Amino acid sequence: MKILVINCGSSSLKFQLIDSETEGVICKGLCERIGIDGSRIVYTPVGKDKITKEEPMPDHNRAIELVIEALTNAENGVVKLEEIGAVGHRIVHGGEKFTKSVVINDEVLKAIEDVSDLAPLHNPANLIGIRACQKVMPGVPMVAVFDTAFHQTMPEYAYLYGLHYSYYEKYGIRRYGFHGTSHSYVSKRAAEILGKDAADLKLIVCHLGNGASLSAVDGGKCVDTSMGLTPLEGLIMGTRTGDIDPSVVEFIMKKENASVADVTNILNKKSGVLGLSNDLSSDFRDLEDAYLKGDKNAIRAVDTFVYRVVKYIGAYTAAMGRVDAICFTAGVGENSGFTRGLICDKLGFLGATLDKEANKVRGEEKFISGADSKVKLLVVPTNEELAIARDTYALCK
Numbered sequence: 361m362k363i364l365v366i367n368c369g370s371s372s373l374k375f376q377l378i379d380s381e382t383e384g385v386i387c388k389g390l391c392e393r394i395g396i397d398g399s400r401i402v403y404t405p406v407g408k409d410k411i412t413k414e415e416p417m418p419d420h421n422r423a424i425e426l427v428i429e430a431l432t433n434a435e436n437g438v439v440k441l442e443e444i445g446a447v448g449h450r451i452v453h454g455g456e457k458f459t460k461s462v463v464i465n466d467e468v469l470k471a472i473e474d475v476s477d478l479a480p481l482h483n484p485a486n487l488i489g490i491r492a493c494q495k496v497m498p499g500v501p502m503v504a505v506f507d508t509a510f511h512q513t514m515p516e517y518a519y520l521y522g523l524h525y526s527y528y529e530k531y532g533i534r535r536y537g538f539h540g541t542s543h544s545y546v547s548k549r550a551a552e553i554l555g556k557d558a559a560d561l562k563l564i565v566c567h568l569g570n571g572a573s574l575s576a577v578d579g580g581k582c583v584d585t586s587m588g589l590t591p592l593e594g595l596i597m598g599t600r601t602g603d604i605d606p607s608v609v610e611f612i613m614k615k616e617n618a619s620v621a622d623v624t625n626i627l628n629k630k631s632g633v634l635g636l637s638n639d640l641s642s643d644f645r646d647l648e649d650a651y652l653k654g655d656k657n658a659i660r661a662v663d664t665f666v667y668r669v670v671k672y673i674g675a676y677t678a679a680m681g682r683v684d685a686i687c688f689t690a691g692v693g694e695n696s697g698f699t700r701g702l703i704c705d706k707l708g709f710l711g712a713t714l715d716k717e718a719n720k721v722r723g724e725e726k727f728i729s730g731a732d733s734k735v736k737l738l739v740v741p742t743n744e745e746l747a748i749a750r751d752t753y754a755l756c757k
C-alpha cells in the first residue's frame with residue numbers, strides 16, 4: 361500500500377509517500393509559506409532531481425491539491441491517486457486521551473480540537489491538514505499519530521508537577537512529553553540492534569536536534585521524558601531555554617516592562633544555545649566550528665547544553681535503577697561526533713567509554729561505545745515518517 365505521511369504546520373506542510381511493503385520513500389517534499397506571499401512546493405521523486413515550483417497557496421487546501429498534483433502528474437508523478445491507500449498525520453498533542461495512533465473519525469477530530477489549548481500553535485494546523493486531505497481525498501482512510509502518545513505510560517509521580525493537584529484536575533496541567541514517535545522508533549530499533557527483547561532493556565534515548573528531549577524507556581515503555589506541558593521544558597535547545605526557575609518570567613517582565621507574550625517569545629525563540637552564545641548561532645555546525653577556534657560564546661553555549669544532557673542521563677539512570685544503553689538521534693545526535701564526544705566523555709560515572717574512531721559516524725546506525733564500556737552507546741537515526749507510515753498501515757491494511 362502507498363501511504364502519504366503529512367506533517368502540517370501553520371504555514372508549512374511536509375510530506376512523504378512511502379511504500380508500506382518495501383518501506384522505501386517514493387517521493388518527499390515540502391510546501392512553504394502557505395498563506396504568505398512567495399509560497400512554493402519543493403519535492404524530490406525518488407531517483408530524480410529536486411523540483412521547485414513557485415505557486416500561490418492561499419491555504420492548506422491548495423497546498424494539499426499541489427501535493428497530489430506533484431505526486432500524480434503525467435510528467436514526473438510517481439503514483440495514481442487511487443493507489444494512495446491511506447494518509448498518516450503527525451499530530452503534536454493528544455493530551456491524555458490518545459495513548460496510541462487511531463483511525464480518524466469525527467469523534468477523533470473533536471478530541472484533537474478539545475486539547476488544542478495545550479498546543480495552540482500546532483494542533484489547529486494539524487487539524488487543517490487533516491480536513492484539507494479529507495476534502496481532496498474523500499473516502500481515503502486517515503490515521504492520527506500523536507507526538508505525546510508514547511509518553512502516556514509515565515507513572516503519575518513522573519508526570520505530575522509540584523502544583524496544587526486541582527490544576528491537573530481542572531486543566532490537565534502535567535508533563536506530556538513530545539518527540540514520542542522518535543523516542544518510540546529509536547528505542548524499538550535499539551532493542552533490535554542490541555538483539556534483545558525490549559522488555560529486558562533499560563534505555564535512555566537522547567533526541568538532540570533543534571528541539572531536544574531525553575526519555576527513559578524501561579521494558580519498552582516510557583517512564584520519564586524531559587519535555588513537559590509544552591516542548592519548552594527540559595534540555596537547552598536551539599532557541600528554547602529548557603528548564604528554568606518560573607520566577608524568571610516575572611523578573612524579566614518587571615525589569616524590561618515586557619508582556620507575557622514578549623517573555624514567552626524570549627524563552628522560545630531567543631534563548632537556548634542561540635541566546636547563550638550571544639546570538640552567534642542556534643546551529644550546532646556553526647557552534648562547533650567556533651568552539652574549535654576557541655570562541656568563548658560557542659564554548660559557553662555548547663558546554664552548558666552538554667552539562668544539561670549529562671545531568672538528565674544521570675537522573676534517568678537513577679529513575680530506572682540502571683541503564684543498559686544510551687542512544688543518540690536527531691540532527692545533532694546522529695551527525696555530531698563532536699557533541700556526542702563531549703557528552704560521552706562525562707559518562708565515566710556509568711562506566712561508559714567511547715570508541716573515538718566509531719564516534720566519527722554520521723547518520724548511520726552504529727555502536728560508538730568502547731569494548732570495555734559498561735553501557736552500550738549507539739547512534740540510531742530516527743525516522744518519524746516511517747514510524748507514522750507503519751502505524752497507518754497497521755490500522756488500515
Ligand code: AMP
Binds near residue numbers: 568642643692
Ligand atoms: P533537527 O532538528 O533534528 O533537524 O536537527 C537540527 C540540528 O542538527 C541543527 O542544530 C544542526 O546544526 C544539527 N546538525 C545537523 N547536521 C550536523 C552536523 N553534521 N554536525 C553538527 N550538527 C549538525
